[in-house]
Amino acid sequence: MTGENDQGVIDKLAEEVAEFKQAKSTSEKNEEFGISCSPWPNIARRRGIELEVALREANQKFYNRFTYMEAVCKKRGVKIGELSFKEQNDLWTKPRKKHRKYTKQSEKTNKKEYGFIRISALFDLDYFL
Numbered sequence: 653m654t655g656e657n658d659q660g661v662i663d664k665l666a667e668e669v670a671e672f673k674q675a676k677s678t679s680e681k682n683e684e685f686g687i688s689c690s691p692w693p694n695i696a697r698r699r700g701i702e703l704e705v706a707l708r709e710a711n712q713k714f715y716n717r718f719t720y721m722e723a724v725c726k727k728r729g730v731k732i733g734e735l736s737f738k739e740q741n742d743l744w745t746k747p748r749k750k751h752r753k754y755t756k757q758s759e760k761t762n763k764k765e766y767g768f769i770r771i772s773a774l775f776d777l778d779y780f781l
Contacts (some may be wrong), residue, residue, distance in 0.1 A: 658698055658699070661691050661694055662691075665688065665692075665695075668688040668691075669688050671684050672684035672685055672688050717744055720743070720746075720747050725743075
């Protein structure tokens with residue numbers, strides 16, 4: 653699933669995602685999910701993205717957000733599973749808003765930003781509560 657150009661690969665990806673959404677059995681879902689993952693390395697290579705770096709940063713971002721959610725819940729004396737979907741989503745998006753604030757500040761001061769929230773920012777819980 654290489655395609656002649658980026659748009660061809662992206663179009664094929666959209667087609668595979670549609671097939672994944674229509675899959676009924678677990679086996680079909682597994683197969684379609686796997687197929688839909690296969691074009692990403694090619695897209696990354698064509699766009700000059702270091703796939704391993706991108707994945708590490710995405711994993712770090714997820715870890716930071718989830719760790720933040722756990723810390724807020726602990727401070728509130730609740731479990732994540734006890735929160736409504738909206739409450740969970742609100743906690744998930746707050747670090748993103750905080751990150752945008754840090755990014756804007758860093759742009760003003762010309763500091764390099766790494767695309768994820770610093771751990772120290774995540775534990776500034778009073779900012780979020």
